[in-house]
Every structure is written in structure tokens, then in C-alpha cells.
Amino acid sequence: MALHPKGYDLSLDRIGRLLERLGNPQDRMPPVIHVAGTNGKGSVTAFCRAILEAGGLTAHVHTSPHLVNWHERFRLGAEGGGKFAEDGVLADAIRRVAEANRGEQITVFEILTAVMFVLFSEHPADVAIVEVGLGGRFDATNVISRPAVSVIMPISLDHQAYLGDRVELIAAEKAGIIKQGAPVVIGEQPEDAARDVLIATAERLRCPYTVYGQDFMAFGEHGRMTYQDEDCLLDLPSPRLAGRHQYANAAAAIRALKAAGFSLSDEAIAKGVESVEWPGRLQRLTSGHIHDLAADDSEIWIDGGHNPGAGKVVAEAMANREEADSRPLFVIAGMLNTKEPRGYFEPFVGIARHVFTVPLHMSDAGLDPVALATDAAEAGLSAEAVDDVESAMRKIAATWSEWDNPPRILIGGSLYLVGEVLKLNGTPPQ
Structure with missing residues (x-):
């Protein structure tokens, strides 16, 4: 490099x-x-x-x-x-x-x-x-x-x-x-x-x-x-x-x-x-550091899709999960500055409760999280920028109570973000 x-x-x-x-x-x-x-x-x-x-x-x-x-x-x-x-x-x-x-x-x-x-x-x-x-x-x-x-x-x-x-x-x-x-x-x-x-x-x-x-x-x-x-x-x-x-x-x-x-x-x-196995594409995390930051019984998914076509199929997959109506969906997203964020986010309208946007620490071409949150908001979603994935996970867990249904969390928008999460989680591809 x-x-x-x-x-x-x-x-x-x-x-x-x-x-x-x-x-x-x-x-x-x-x-x-x-x-x-x-x-x-x-x-x-x-x-x-x-x-x-x-x-x-x-x-x-x-x-x-x-x-x-x-x-x-x-x-x-x-x-x-x-x-x-x-x-x-x-x-x-x-x-x-x-x-x-x-x-x-x-x-x-x-x-x-x-x-x-x-x-x-x-x-x-x-x-x-x-x-x-x-x-x-x-x-x-x-x-x-x-x-x-x-x-x-x-x-x-x-x-x-x-x-x-x-x-x-x-x-x-x-x-x-x-x-x-x-x-x-x-x-x-x-x-x-x-x-x-x-x-x-x-x-x-x-x-x-x-x-x-x-x-x-x-x-x-x-x-x-x-x-x-x-x-x-x-x-x-x-x-x-x-x-x-x-x-x-x-x-x-x-x-x-x-x-x-x-x-x-x-x-x-x-x-x-x-x-079949294919890491980072609608992969569910069932253990590891990032998984352990979530509220008990949360579902955590990662997906590297980053364009409008991918946003559509991933949003559809999240909406069609069992207990989709009872589990609120939160999205943690980071994207490259060459992508089309609004097109990616639009399929999540009516499905995702809130979006947290994060920087891409593994790429110099990451989109600024504040700008990405603006794109998500313009697509019709509730969104805010945070420092990193761990911060977003802690925010979701901190607002949860034992009387709420545990959340479904999707971390995606970039393969760079997925790679960062797999590394932090201690579960790299084998």
C-alpha cells in the first residue's frame, strides 16, 4: 500500500x-x-x-x-x-x-x-x-x-x-x-x-x-x-x-x-x-466484544452492503426477521465518501427506529459522520453522529430497560466498517 x-x-x-x-x-x-x-x-x-x-x-x-x-x-x-x-x-x-x-x-x-x-x-x-x-x-x-x-x-x-x-x-x-x-x-x-x-x-x-x-x-x-x-x-x-x-x-x-x-x-x-459461510454479509454476531456491549438478548447483525440495491435487500431482510414487529431496529452506519447514502438509507424508512453514524477508522475516504447523519435524516430517518461503534452500542444499551423488547441492531454501510467490527469483536474470517 x-x-x-x-x-x-x-x-x-x-x-x-x-x-x-x-x-x-x-x-x-x-x-x-x-x-x-x-x-x-x-x-x-x-x-x-x-x-x-x-x-x-x-x-x-x-x-x-x-x-x-x-x-x-x-x-x-x-x-x-x-x-x-x-x-x-x-x-x-x-x-x-x-x-x-x-x-x-x-x-x-x-x-x-x-x-x-x-x-x-x-x-x-x-x-x-x-x-x-x-x-x-x-x-x-x-x-x-x-x-x-x-x-x-x-x-x-x-x-x-x-x-x-x-x-x-x-x-x-x-x-x-x-x-x-x-x-x-x-x-x-x-x-x-x-x-x-x-x-x-x-x-x-x-x-x-x-x-x-x-x-x-x-x-x-x-x-x-x-x-x-x-x-x-x-x-x-x-x-x-x-x-x-x-x-x-x-x-x-x-x-x-x-x-x-x-x-x-x-x-x-x-x-x-x-x-455456506460468507462473513460480513448479513452475519449475526453471537459472541465477542461488540456483542457483549449490547443489552441482553439483543440481535446484532453486520452487513457490508453499501449501495441502494444492497440497502433494499438488507432492509427487507431486517423487516422479515422473526419478531420484527416487536424488536425495534437500530442502524449503526459508516460509509465511504464515494457512495450514495440517501439511496442506501431510504429503504429503512418505517423499519429503523434510529440511526447512529460513525467514522470509518480503517479508511481515509470515510464520509464525515455528521454529514452522513444529515443524509439519513434527509432520507426520512431519525439520526445522530457518534464517535464509534462502541459508543453507539453503549447508547442503545443505556436507554434500554428490562421491560422493553430487546433491540435488533444492524451495523453496516461499508465493508471497512464490517472489517473494523469483526476485528474489535475478536471474530475475523477464517
Whole structure:
């Protein structure tokens, strides 16, 4: 970070030159599941990994950003379940990539993407699941020439300065990971304009494609999940990940694995859906320092969603929790200054009793809490700025009494905030 402090600079020239010096490790990877989208990328990645491992296969996994430790970006496939790259292995790969770069201008994400390709090409696995960092067309991961499948998850407004200010423009950028003739899975799309762009791109490149809601789907019924496509109907456990949107994410993962040519038993799919883990996305804290600051029997949830699309699904998940009417919802939020706070907060109107806004101590680009509280108030919420998450937790606990129903507390608005909370809580991702 000290050597390459530059933020986003979307281009494939620097990463292409660096990878060539490294012997083009991206061409020596196991079959790649390439995942893009505004929301749901991480969840579909987690579902794919869980189902593959339940079926006895090994999977490398690349995700970004990390929440607490840099190692989280590089999970190496192994029998019995993948593990984060160890210190020595990761340090050696970073050293070799840095030497190959020869001190030339490059971004941190490009260096780390090259590290991912080196690690994934040198360690055996049955599959590599690669999550796009930003956009798609010019993302550093988009040097993969022939993915086993390209997956495009829900698209909404985010990173407008880099990707465009209309959903169809953003969809065109995400569609950049679609490659000639390679299978495409289009996840649930809240915007018809985005779906139309993705379909048109797949057809132009003569790719076999399937679309959520048209060729495959999933829904919950009687505490179970039903998955359906053109050739099967599966009765599955409800996804372990919270929120109704996870049915669609699980369905996209199942469809992606089938499109990539993996033959997995119904039992493996069921086990994966039921055992999946994805830290920081509607994750419930049940122990730890932050948990212990709450009033007895409180529900505490953390979620890194940070755009209007994420705000909608997270608010819906909070409203649909059991005892939602009897448990008042409090939101503790911190956000980057590149986001759209009002769009994130608006779905919580009528659901959240009060919002506490906090600074992001793990980023220099955090939005001032006072300004963020103003955004929440303009969205129609009761809001105030406080010094940190611990202060907000203590304020909620101090105003509680044994005669009140214990609160539901959501801490979110940024993956940086979620990472800070997991670190403070003593429960980093494993």
C-alpha cells in the first residue's frame, strides 16, 4: 500500500505486461468461474465454493476487498476445505510479482491480482472461483481468456464515476467478462435495462446463456428452498445465509456450476446450501466484544452492503426477521465518501427506529459522520453522529430497560466498517 497508493485506474495494459513477465500464469489456471455484478458476487462465490467442497472437489477462491486480513483474498483449495494462503507462501508470491514489475507504475489491486494468478497457477485445484474487483471490462481479473462460465449478478448504480451513471452503462462494463462462446449465467436483475444488455452481449458473442426467472429460479416454501431449471427440480434446505435474496444467489451458483460442466449430486448441493459461510454479509454476531456491549438478548447483525440495491435487500431482510414487529431496529452506519447514502438509507424508512453514524477508522475516504447523519435524516430517518461503534452500542444499551423488547441492531454501510467490527469483536474470517 505504501508503494502503490493509487486507487482505481481501470486498464489492462499494466497487468498484461506484468503477467507476461511472469510467464502468463492466468493461462495455467484450473477451470475458472468468473463472477461480476454490483451485489451478490461474494455470496454466489461462497455458494459455489461450499457446493463444490461438499462434492469432494477443491476450489481456489479470490475475493476482494478483505475484511480484516489481506490473506482473505487468496483461499487455496485443499482436501477437506480451502485455507487462506499462509504468510510465507503469500509473501513469496508478492515478492516475485514485485520484482517482475520492476518498480513501474501499477495499482495495488493489479499487484494483488497478479499474486492471485501466480498462487492459483502453482497450487493444484479442481476449479478457481474469481470475483471481479470493479466493473468487468477493464478489471485486472479480465485477462482470463476462456472462463468455464461467466456469472453476472444483480446490477445497480455504484461506482458511477468509473462505470457510468445509468444502469445500462454499468451493465455494459460488467458484461465485459463475457467471452466468445463461453457459457454465461445471468443472475436476478432488478432492472430490465441491465438484463437486456447482458442478453444482447451473450447473443452477440454466441454464448450459451441462462437467465434467472426465465431459465432457472428458486423460491422458499415451508422452511425449504426449491430450485428449478429446464431439466431438474430440487428440494433443498433453506440457505444458511440470511435474507430472501439468498435464494436467487444460491440458484445462480447451482446454475453456474452446471453450466461449467460440474456434475454434482443433489446431496452435495443440499449440503453446500446448508453449510455456506460468507462473513460480513448479513452475519449475526453471537459472541465477542461488540456483542457483549449490547443489552441482553439483543440481535446484532453486520452487513457490508453499501449501495441502494444492497440497502433494499438488507432492509427487507431486517423487516422479515422473526419478531420484527416487536424488536425495534437500530442502524449503526459508516460509509465511504464515494457512495450514495440517501439511496442506501431510504429503504429503512418505517423499519429503523434510529440511526447512529460513525467514522470509518480503517479508511481515509470515510464520509464525515455528521454529514452522513444529515443524509439519513434527509432520507426520512431519525439520526445522530457518534464517535464509534462502541459508543453507539453503549447508547442503545443505556436507554434500554428490562421491560422493553430487546433491540435488533444492524451495523453496516461499508465493508471497512464490517472489517473494523469483526476485528474489535475478536471474530475475523477464517
